[in-house]
Amino acid sequence: MADVNPFYLGTFIVYLLIVLAIGVWGYTKTTDVMDFWAFGQNMGPWLATWSFVANFVSAVSVIGFIGAVYGEGYALMTHTIFGLMLGTSALYFAVDRVRNLDLLTFPDIIADVTGYDAARPIAGTVLLGNGWLYLVMQLVGASLLVTAITGVPYEYMVWVIGIVFIAYTVLGGLISVAWTDFLQGTVMVAAVLLALGFMLFDLGGFTSINQQFGALDSSYVNPTAGGAYTALGIVATIVAFFGTIFTEQNNIVRIAATKDVRTAKLHLAASGVILSVFYSALVILGGATTVALDAGGLSIETQDGAFPTLITEYVPDEVGIILILAVMSAILSTTDTRLHSTGITTARDIYSYFRPESGDDSQLKVSRLATIVFGITATAAAVNPPGTIIELYNFRAVLLTSAFLLPVYMGLYWAGLSGKAILASIVTGAILGVGTELTGGLFGVPSTFIGVGSALLVLLLGSVLLSGSEPKGGAMAGD
Amino acid sequence: MTIFGMPDTMFIVFVATLLAGSLGAMHYLTVHVLLGKPVNDTTQDRSGSDVVRDRAADGGQTDGGR
Numbered sequence: 001m002a003d004v005n006p007f008y009l010g011t012f013i014v015y016l017l018i019v020l021a022i023g024v025w026g027y028t029k030t031t032d033v034m035d036f037w038a039f040g041q042n043m044g045p046w047l048a049t050w051s052f053v054a055n056f057v058s059a060v061s062v063i064g065f066i067g068a069v070y071g072e073g074y075a076l077m078t079h080t081i082f083g084l085m086l087g088t089s090a091l092y093f094a095v096d097r098v099r100n101l102d103l104l105t106f107p108d109i110i111a112d113v114t115g116y117d118a119a120r121p122i123a124g125t126v127l128l129g130n131g132w133l134y135l136v137m138q139l140v141g142a143s144l145l146v147t148a149i150t151g152v153p154y155e156y157m158v159w160v161i162g163i164v165f166i167a168y169t170v171l172g173g174l175i176s177v178a179w180t181d182f183l184q185g186t187v188m189v190a191a192v193l194l195a196l197g198f199m200l201f202d203l204g205g206f207t208s209i210n211q212q213f214g215a216l217d218s219s220y221v222n223p224t225a226g227g228a229y230t231a232l233g234i235v236a237t238i239v240a241f242f243g244t245i246f247t248e249q250n251n252i253v254r255i256a257a258t259k260d261v262r263t264a265k266l267h268l269a270a271s272g273v274i275l276s277v278f279y280s281a282l283v284i285l286g287g288a289t290t291v292a293l294d295a296g297g298l299s300i301e302t303q304d305g306a307f308p309t310l311i312t313e314y315v316p317d318e319v320g321i322i323l324i325l326a327v328m329s330a331i332l333s334t335t336d337t338r339l340h341s342t343g344i345t346t347a348r349d350i351y352s353y354f355r356p357e358s359g360d361d362s363q364l365k366v367s368r369l370a371t372i373v374f375g376i377t378a379t380a381a382a383v384n385p386p387g388t389i390i391e392l393y394n395f396r397a398v399l400l401t402s403a404f405l406l407p408v409y410m411g412l413y414w415a416g417l418s419g420k421a422i423l424a425s426i427v428t429g430a431i432l433g434v435g436t437e438l439t440g441g442l443f444g445v446p447s448t449f450i451g452v453g454s455a456l457l458v459l460l461l462g463s464v465l466l467s468g469s470e471p472k473g474g475a476m477a478g479d
Numbered sequence: 480m481t482i483f484g485m486p487d488t489m490f491i492v493f494v495a496t497l498l499a500g501s502l503g504a505m506h507y508l509t510v511h512v513l514l515g516k517p518v519n520d521t522t523q524d525r526s527g528s529d530v531v532r533d534r535a536a537d538g539g540q541t542d543g544g545r
Contacts, residue, residue, distance in 0.1 A: 085500035092503030210484030261520035269503035276500025
């Protein structure tokens with residue numbers, strides 16, 4: 001066991017106490033189920049923006065992305081971050097359509113565009129599974145990191161983190177989550193920029209970092225990692241990550257929580273700018289981390305250990321604390337949002353479908369209960385995560401984009417599109433997209449292209465064969 | 480050729496990513512702030528009653544209210 005660092009441990013405890021206090025305050029402001037689910041649909045632009053940013057940046061972003069830059073260089077910008085940023089801006093252009101539907105969840109939208117209410121529990125179950133797996137991965141990442149930094153054993157740390165975020169999410173729902181996100185988002189962005197500033201000073205400036213990074217391996221500063229990524233592979237990854245922005249339950253819930261369409265548009269416009277600057281800084285910080293660890297003769301076992309090693313072995317304690325705050329903010333803000341999503345998905349998309357007569361109080365109870373159950377089971381799974389969870393997690397982007405991107409959003413814009421065609425397209429995209437991902441592709445064509453392409457084909461064929469065969473909800477008149 | 484110590488192609492990817500993330504902000508600033516065009520907001524038309532809240536809370540089953 002590593003030595004306990006009282007300095008870092010103290011910072012971590014204060015941090016947890018602050019977010020718990022916000023959770024208790026959020027509880028006093030939560031009077032009904034709409035407050036818990038969607039901030040009473042009264043979220044303003046500042047809160048919505050920082051909540052989106054904080055939720056967007058996860059353990060994968062901070063630990064994983066810096067590790068990825070350590071392993072393969074700046075090519076991460078080309079195949080992943082560009083797609084995420086393009087997706088955020090593209091959602092800005094579609095968000096008025098989504099917000100004007102005035103529905104709470106992604107399954108609600110699917111039911112609306114297809115005209116089949118049964119799509120709610122079915123899509124809800126898929127999103128619930130996806131959300132729970134994401135939750136487990138976040139908890140594993142958070143606990144590994146905090147254990148490495150504070151020295152507290154992993155099996156204790158995972159429960160401490162799990163119980164704290166379950167507590168404040170259950171107490172205040174999206175009110176607690178949004179306000180803690182506001183705090184965490186601003187801290188996270190400021191801390192990463194400050195840390196980058198320290199590294200720029202320490203390593204001789206921006207140009208010097210890039211020169212030293214390229215001197216370690218010229219492929220590190222090549223957009224395709226020296227040819228490791230093909231153009232087809234890069235485009236497929238961009239499409240896969242682009243699509244996740246449109247299809248994640250928590251993004252749709254955030255849009256529903258905004259007080260009006262103007263706020264919905266503004267929060268995505270502002271988030272796109274903040275996130276593109278943040279990720280550019282983070283990727284450069286990854287380059288700086290690699291240069292610093294190499295110069296300091298510090299070796300790591302896996303690339304994900306790069307950032308924790310920088311914090312514990314390279315930077316002074318004062319800077320280390322700033323970085324811990326950034327990492328904890330990134331992880332907890334994503335974890336609480338995903339946990340909140342499991343509560344709303346269970347109560348809103350599944351429970352209320354089977355119990356349509358249930359009242360607000362009963363749905364609020366189910367939301368809170370589901371939040372506790374999924375939180376505790378995710379924490380228990382994170383204590384000893386099976387390898388299959390990590391493998392399944394890799395299918396997330398392919399599944400969401402292949403199944404939902406084109407059918408649902410074309411349904412929003414194409415007034416005469418058949419509901420049956422949309423459903424058939426969702427099923428085909430999901431099966432073929434995930435199927436080819438599991439089997440490693442088909443004739444060298446990336447699985448995202450197979451999934452999205454087959455979904456489009458079925459959608460077009462279905463629209464010809466089934467047009468006018470049944471009613472659907474969907475496109476907004478007058479848009 | 481290098482810019483800030485990285486090949487120009489890599490630099491272009493950074494610039495493209497910053498632009499990609501800023502497309503929404505550029506549109507909002509130009510269309511809704513400078514040109515003053517209102518956003519497409521039909522939820523406001525339904526405000527003043529509980530229809531908005533009801534629709535969100537019941538999954539869109541508004542009994543023909545839309």
